[in-house]
Amino acid sequence: MSNAARFDAAKTLDFVAVGRLCIDLNANEINRPMEETVTFTKYVGGSPANICIGMSRLGLKTAFIGKVANDQMGRFITGYLNKEGIDASGVTVDQSGAVTGLAFTEIKSPTDCSILMYRDNVADLLLEAGEVREELIAATKLLLISGTALAQSPSREAVFQALDYAKKHGAVIAFDLDYRPYTWTSDEETAVYYNLAAEKCDIIIGTREEFDMMERLGNNPGRDDHITAAKWFDHSADIVIIKHGKDGSIAYTKDGASHRARSFPAKVVKTFGAGDSYAAGFLYGLMQGWEISASMEFGSAAACIVISSHSCSDAMPKAPQVHEYIERCLAGEITAASN
Ligand SMILES: Nc1ncnc2c1ncn2[C@@H]1O[C@H](COP(=O)(O)OP(=O)(O)OP(=O)(O)O)[C@@H](O)[C@H]1O
Numbered sequence: 001m002s003n004a005a006r007f008d009a010a011k012t013l014d015f016v017a018v019g020r021l022c023i024d025l026n027a028n029e030i031n032r033p034m035e036e037t038v039t040f041t042k043y044v045g046g047s048p049a050n051i052c053i054g055m056s057r058l059g060l061k062t063a064f065i066g067k068v069a070n071d072q073m074g075r076f077i078t079g080y081l082n083k084e085g086i087d088a089s090g091v092t093v094d095q096s097g098a099v100t101g102l103a104f105t106e107i108k109s110p111t112d113c114s115i116l117m118y119r120d121n122v123a124d125l126l127l128e129a130g131e132v133r134e135e136l137i138a139a140t141k142l143l144l145i146s147g148t149a150l151a152q153s154p155s156r157e158a159v160f161q162a163l164d165y166a167k168k169h170g171a172v173i174a175f176d177l178d179y180r181p182y183t184w185t186s187d188e189e190t191a192v193y194y195n196l197a198a199e200k201c202d203i204i205i206g207t208r209e210e211f212d213m214m215e216r217l218g219n220n221p222g223r224d225d226h227i228t229a230a231k232w233f234d235h236s237a238d239i240v241i242i243k244h245g246k247d248g249s250i251a252y253t254k255d256g257a258s259h260r261a262r263s264f265p266a267k268v269v270k271t272f273g274a275g276d277s278y279a280a281g282f283l284y285g286l287m288q289g290w291e292i293s294a295s296m297e298f299g300s301a302a303a304c305i306v307i308s309s310h311s312c313s314d315a316m317p318k319a320p321q322v323h324e325y326i327e328r329c330l331a332g333e334i335t336a337a338s339n
């Protein structure tokens with residue numbers, strides 16, 4: 001099957017994401033620890049939200065399914081989605097007094113970044129199965145789920161409801177593993193729910209470490225990427241991507257092929273957001289009918305643009321920016337030091 005043919009052209013939406021919507025507060029004073037950081041810039045955050053924003057910037061018709069707090073932060077998020085042209089009709093507003101998740105990012109150096117999370121009683125994990133709008137999933141070519149939403153009920157059931165609707169209506173399903181340990185309480189529980197969800201997905205994207213977490217129930221002591229990917233071809237998957245940070249990524253397909261993508265040079269400000277922009281770029285390429293390796297290259301370049309910027313969501317590039325980045329790298333105009 002060609003990469004374009006896997007998506008149902010008759011559907012009116014290209015992309016729907018389900019899961020976490022929150023706020024990133026990224027340190028303005030970079031290259032120093034949080035203890036010495038005093039000002040932050042506020043952005044919409046959360047991996048599936050970032051990917052959805054990325055897809056919308058790339059020109060796709062998108063919608064989001066999630067839950068926000070009934071406060072100023074929640075309204076900031078829905079306002080931003082509207083401004084970006086994302087259909088937010090599937091975003092419900094919590095009425096129980098839950099709060100918006102906050103991620104304070106510490107940028108100690110381009111390679112030493114961490115996130116300080118405030119996620120007690122967050123609205124995004126209160127999305128209920130009954131609030132997942134079937135008509136949005138029926139209308140989309142591609143549904144993205146993300147692992148953090150599986151961490152707790154009722155959001156866990158909401159994700160499985162979304163998966164059922166996607167199967168029923170023939171949407172392609174992508175799973176960005178997005179494993180955030182602070183959201184989970186038990187390693188066994190984490191692995192069980194990740195595996196149950198991954199069995200239902202057509203495209204699985206994660207880092208080596210995320211797949212290691214899922215494999216704690218299995219047997220791959222050598223952490224072999226090929227063994228990791230092969231397991232999923234016995235279920236629904238036909239593409240499995242394993243990301244290795246600056247060392248690039250590798251995609252395996254059900255037909256036995258594999259494709260490696262190197263990373264491009266980048267003048268890195270901070271590393272977070274790489275995975276989200278990579279996923280948006282890769283999935284966009286696939287939806288254009290490009291070859292897997294061209295889609296991976298596009299995702300890798302989109303990632304460089306985001307990690308060279310201060311934010312994750314707001315820095316998501318438009319397609320011409322990504323093409324230009326690739327051309328400039330190929331022409332030797334961008335090196336890690338000069339970008
Ligand atoms: N330092 C870097 N320089 C250039 N490209 C990078 C760098 N880090 C990541 N990338 C690109 O981004 C892609 C995804 O990065 P990575 O494997 O770090 O995902 P991730 O861990 O999900 O990211 P995140 O930090 O957002 O959670 C890589 O395959 C690579 O193309």
Ligand SMILES: O=C(O)C[C@@H](O)[C@H](O)C(=O)CO
Nearest residue numbers: 024045046047103272273312
């Ligand atoms: O929720 C988090 O874990 C942090 C996010 O808000 C951040 O935008 C991110 O996920 C980057 O990948």
